[in-house]
Amino acid sequence: MSVLHPSLYALRDAFRTYVTAQAPDIEAFCGAALRAQHCEVALAVTDLPATQYLTGLAGMACPATLPIVDALLDAAPHLQWRQSYSEADDGFDAHYLAHYGWFNLIAPSGPFVSDDLRLSIGYWGKGLHYPWHWHAPEEIYLTLAGSARYISEGRADVSGGPGAIIAHVSNQPHAADMAEAPLLAAAFWRGDDLESKPGLPEESAR
Numbered sequence: 001m002s003v004l005h006p007s008l009y010a011l012r013d014a015f016r017t018y019v020t021a022q023a024p025d026i027e028a029f030c031g032a033a034l035r036a037q038h039c040e041v042a043l044a045v046t047d048l049p050a051t052q053y054l055t056g057l058a059g060m061a062c063p064a065t066l067p068i069v070d071a072l073l074d075a076a077p078h079l080q081w082r083q084s085y086s087e088a089d090d091g092f093d094a095h096y097l098a099h100y101g102w103f104n105l106i107a108p109s110g111p112f113v114s115d116d117l118r119l120s121i122g123y124w125g126k127g128l129h130y131p132w133h134w135h136a137p138e139e140i141y142l143t144l145a146g147s148a149r150y151i152s153e154g155r156a157d158v159s160g161g162p163g164a165i166i167a168h169v170s171n172q173p174h175a176a177d178m179a180e181a182p183l184l185a186a187a188f189w190r191g192d193d194l195e196s197k198p199g200l201p202e203e204s205a206r
């Protein structure tokens with residue numbers, strides 16, 4: 001018997017299909033962990049104000065990412081939506097928090113359990129700026145819909161629309177600017193401390 005809502009299995013299937021067919025970089029990064037037979041943990045469903053904006057994203061996907069976005073829209077009411085930051089963090093005010101949120105699909109804490117991979121999907125409204133941050137796990141971002149200017153220490157900025165892949169090594173500082181459009185992006189993480197809050201600059205970590 002399925003432990004989770006059927007839409008979550010469909011969303012995981014959509015990611016597996018996309019990575020196999022479209023994203024050799026992500027396949028090399030975490031393909032085996034993505035296709036592993038995960039244990040399942042039914043997490044409490046939580047909503048956030050930002051989820052009301054998700055439906056508009058289907059028109060901002062590309063043909064290859066649209067199946068993931070469609071599956072995500074089906075799953076959205078059955079997910080544990082979360083935020084890493086609060087108004088106590090510099091750069092995050094009430095407006096930001098009303099237009100931002102993420103959920104884990106695969107993570108040590110579930111709903112699909114993996115100690116080797118965290119796959120989280122985040123939404124940021126148009127006009128937001130995700131300040132500099134870093135984390136021990138290596139990361140690949142995949143834009144699913146909308147776009148961002150991905151800012152990473154040590155290289156030129158990248159404007160990344162649907163299908164764009166941006167990789168970060170462990171603890172490489174990075175930021176993202178959503179001045180032009182909202183962003184729906186998947187983040188694939190591997191390494192230690194998969195569920196730790198990202199680090200912020202000293203003056204922000206109040």
Ligand SMILES: [Fe+2]
Nearest residue numbers: 135139174187
């Ligand atoms: Fe990151």
